Amino acid sequence: MQTPMPMPMPTDLPVDPTVLNRMSRRFRQFADQDGQDDPLYAVLARCMADDPRLCGLLAAAPSGQQLPVLLLAAIHDCVLDAEVPASALHAYYPTAGGTRLPDESLPEALLAFVHAHRDRLLHTVRTRSTQTNEVGRCGVLRVALQALMQRLDLGAQAPQPVALFDFGCSAGLNLSVQDYGYDDGWDLRPAVDPAAPTIRGTWRRSPPAGLRGPDRWRVTETLGVDLSPVEVSDERATRWLRACVWPHDAHRGERLGQALEWARHRPHRLISSQDGLQVLTDWVGSLPGPVLPVMINTWVLAYLDEEQRRSLTHRVTALIRERGLAWISAEAGKFAPVPVLPQGSGQEPPETTTLWTLHWRARQGECGTPLAWSHAHGKWMDWVTEEDDDI
Template sequence: MAEGPGDPAGDRDVEVRQLRRLFRIFGATQCRDRSPVYEALSEGVADDDGLLDLLMSTPRDQRRPSLLFAAVNLLLASDPGSALAGYYPVRGGRRPVDDRLMPAFAAFCAEHRDELGRLLRTGSTQTNEIRRCVALRLGLDHVRRRWPGPLALVEAGASAGLNLLVDRYRYRVGGQEASAAGASPVLITCEVRGGSPHERILGPVPEITSRRGIDRHPVDLADPGARAWLEAFVWPERLDDLAVLRGAIDLAVSSATVTVAPGDATTDTARLIGELPGREPVVVFTASLLSYLDFDARAAFAAQLRQAAARRPVAWVFAEAPGLVATTDGLIVPEGSLARRNSRYLIGASLRGSGHRDDALLALADPYLRWLAPARHRTDDFAWLPTDADTG
């Protein structure tokens, strides 16, 4: 008998097809030109019924490529002699991608199936892409030009809160040094596309009076296990990212100036802002937060910003997928292809206070801020920038 639309087996088949598609999209849009290992594994997992079955045994919102790959990477730290570790430079491997990668991955997952299942059921996605501080600095400079003076800083979805140390890092953007902290051991680099060779991209960082983060599962950097889990989200080939992350962690631990509170950005952001001392404007930064929220949750987050802005000036600085920005709080995204370029991130700022609102698009960027293209005007549609397939 054919399965009806409400049959559990039929629903499961739909979810498996969606999961296959999710891994293929992840490989094509997130991994291409960034991680040959994860690009190949994304295609391989999409075709592996056993691995898909493992993922289907976990809660629906835990079935994420990044979570599976991080769980495997974490377990590789305890099994550096495995065939799979040979493909991971972050684990000391030097073998290039070949036709034995996927069998090694499947065998490793089968050997560690119980441990993987536990991590996939209980682990939360935890990434601190320190390069995204370039987006935050763009936003802070934009806010500084309109609201001169000190600012308070909040990050929603802050993980370990390392982006809150934005003024403690050194920067090289478009080949130009733009140091916030001259002696910092952490150097963040970013290529510039479409800008003038002599254009200064990053302005000075305003004084930050307080810095707070909020996350459903804050990372306790004093916990070695939590640090190892955070490092597991660094991709196999990204030795430079791992070095930057470790440097930022050491800074955060030694400075002890960052606080990340447990909470939900969609219900607790206004409360957190209300607890901040002073009356100076507050910059709320998000990077990839919207990709974890459905339409109703994005509306709830926008309502939190409006509620907070009724009491003191609030600026939302974001690095998010254009299509998600376009469906959040009426932010203006030019019509046309920009809203569909979700393999890129839109950097922008929305200033709210005293019944006034000022929105501006600042740049289009690689999701991991390997490069950015500065906006040529405040509502740029970036049609002048080559399509995603051509930008790398």
């Protein structure tokens, strides 16, 4: 293996050893845990962890975005750009037609690529955020909506009209939850049209049988809010969504493509706002009386600081008490809005696993409960709530 070309330490980035050590630890942890789902990303993350010229680039991102997946997505976006000349690194990306598996030449190819596109990569990590918009999460979302109807005793005779609000919506693809098909070994459901994607996953512990059957809810209103919503007709913006999908996950990439194409013909209203909860408050006030407002958020709270998370919980809880809002949250366990984490059936750490929680207004006030754990992208699901066992 040849000696990698020299690449000077950027002078406009923090060079504090404490900062670099923190970035290095994050890449190493990613390689040992989440990165194991993709053979290329696991090796790239180890390369970055061992080289301050690489992991140091992540320090340019805003503090809430200093996550390994952001720099990996920035590189992937560059690889997917047809205007970027083919390089040795392209050969390792199946999404760019590459067939080469990680080998001893990969570190050199990575260094050369980063060196050639450093300014672009820095701009991307400074201005972008990861926006996976993972429709695989709809496998739990549709059951969570069914559980909500059961708790509110709604929709048994006719589906309850629901207004679905996606906080941190990206391209708003999860707002089409009722259109998708579901193949989960528990309650098979065809898509409303062959062109709509089918969400496949496996239940480790199934939801109660009483939650099977026809939907007790019907989405009649939708709205999404994001700092930077993705316009599905914008090729560059949707390329970023594809870049946020890991290169060896062909099924996930194909599913995203289907969901984007479906959204192009059935778009949802999306709003850019720095205060999405004010948008939610105004929107709830404009809804017709019979419609039940439901807010969903999926892997958003990790990008907020502690004070922002407290403020969000306080404001959403007030809307639950005062306006009858229901709240379905799908976040990493450590950010879940519940006091105690339920026991899962697997060994996955709660830091990298999604906990689904449900909050609603009951006669005694605001109520909340955990519903399920799931893989971050919906590959597996694990129902944990026992209250529904006798439905």
